[in-house]
Amino acid sequence: MQNRIKDLRQKHDLTQDELAERLEVSRQTIISLEKGRYNPSLILAYKISKMFEMQIEDVFIFEEGNNNG
Amino acid sequence: MQNRIKDLRQKHDLTQDELAERLEVSRQTIISLEKGRYNPSLILAYKISKMFEMQIEDVFIFEEGNNNG
DNA sequence: CCTTTACGTAAAGGTTACTTTACATTTCAT
DNA sequence: ATGAAATGTAAAGTAACCTTTACGTAAAGG
Numbered sequence A, B: 001m002q003n004r005i006k007d008l009r010q011k012h013d014l015t016q017d018e019l020a021e022r023l024e025v026s027r028q029t030i031i032s033l034e035k036g037r038y039n040p041s042l043i044l045a046y047k048i049s050k051m052f053e054m055q056i057e058d059v060f061i062f063e064e065g066n067n068n069g
Numbered sequence C: 001c002c003t004t005t006a007c008g009t010a011a012a013g014g015t016t017a018c019t020t021t022a023c024a025t026t027t028c029a030t
Numbered sequence D: 001a002t003g004a005a006a007t008g009t010a011a012a013g014t015a016a017c018c019t020t021t022a023c024g025t026a027a028a029g030g
Helices: A005-011 A016-023 A027-034 A042-051 B005-011 B016-023 B027-034 B042-051
Strands: none
Touching: A005 A027, A016 A027, A016 A042, A042 B042, B005 B027, B016 B027, B016 B042
């Protein structure tokens, strides 16, 4: 499972630390997420997507090629 | 966090057992989910939504009143 | 009554998300 | 070179997801 967190974070001019604070998670969580090290909880995925004003399926990519048909 | 799993499952004429098998999780997981006992992983939330051909935000309701627009 | 099917609870255990702390590297500025 | 800001890794601990097993209830049918 891939995600666009790093890309979106940079486009919004946020550091990992800032994003972590806004999401109320640790910086490690952001790092691990950006590195694709795990499958977040739905609530965290939702908070991230909401922060970037996007749908969950547009931030997290589950399958190659298509996810939002 | 609320969700429409029970409603959707019944509309698709599935038992908890059948849904659990299709999702490759235990029946307990379905029961707990339907009862709102926890916050699933993103991947499970995705699989559930996909099974009902819906967006995650249309199956899981995060805030009262509005979630999609 | 007895069995089967579907739904529900409870509790113990494994796995993994997430935290916390510590330390290393790179980049930017002085 | 020195210092601060940003990113990264590693490791140990806590919290939560999810499984497994066991048991209880209610409805449908023989």
